[in-house]
Amino acid sequence: MVQCPSCARLIKPAITCPGCGAPVGSELDCFAALGLPPRLQIDTVRLEQAYHDLGRRIHPDRFASSPVRLRQASLRATALLTRAYRTLRDPVARGLYTLELNGVKLAENNKNVPPDLAELVFEVQEQLADLNAERSRGGEAARGLNAEVTARRAELQRTMDGLMDELNALFARFDANDTAARDDLYAELKAILSKIAYLRTLIRDVDKELDLTRAA
Numbered sequence: 001m002v003q004c005p006s007c008a009r010l011i012k013p014a015i016t017c018p019g020c021g022a023p024v025g026s027e028l029d030c031f032a033a034l035g036l037p038p039r040l041q042i043d044t045v046r047l048e049q050a051y052h053d054l055g056r057r058i059h060p061d062r063f064a065s066s067p068v069r070l071r072q073a074s075l076r077a078t079a080l081l082t083r084a085y086r087t088l089r090d091p092v093a094r095g096l097y098t099l100e101l102n103g104v105k106l107a108e109n110n111k112n113v114p115p116d117l118a119e120l121v122f123e124v125q126e127q128l129a130d131l132n133a134e135r136s137r138g139g140e141a142a143r144g145l146n147a148e149v150t151a152r153r154a155e156l157q158r159t160m161d162g163l164m165d166e167l168n169a170l171f172a173r174f175d176a177n178d179t180a181a182r183d184d185l186y187a188e189l190k191a192i193l194s195k196i197a198y199l200r201t202l203i204r205d206v207d208k209e210l211d212l213t214r215a216a
């Protein structure tokens, strides 16, 4: 039990006091902080609502002239809320966080390219290097290479969309299984999250190169 910094009631660890509504800012997991069930499929409307409602109620500006313990509780609660919102809003961060909550460690060396993306990553990096070199020397071929990379960008996005669909399907299977039956799903989840993270980086690299070409 913790004590509410405003009404002094003894309460269960919470982001706000259920009695008086004051910020408490106990250490909570991200789902509990936002009052959401600990599931991978989340109600994004509810997430946004909880974030904005709570954010208003615990905002440090409202406690600027309050006793220091209440001001501190407001800062703690706001930091917790922001962290929870950012983690749960992004499906990849939410997936990684859920693995962490369940005590599943990601591989130490997560730098290895997932095998079924390896060839694609290699090809794209080569294309980007070609475009970069041609642009740097003001070569004629830059325009054609740029078109190729632009087409590649669209292809990567389609791959990403497919992976996100797969991820959502996996989230549904995960939520439907109880903890004991999840061991295989953990491995699947890890693999797909790693693929998505890799592809995100690759798409970012492509966008950077295309931006540079546009600016040239």
Ligand SMILES: [Zn+2]
Binding pocket: 004, 005, 006, 007, 008, 009, 017, 018, 019, 020, 021, 022
């Ligand atoms: Zn209270």
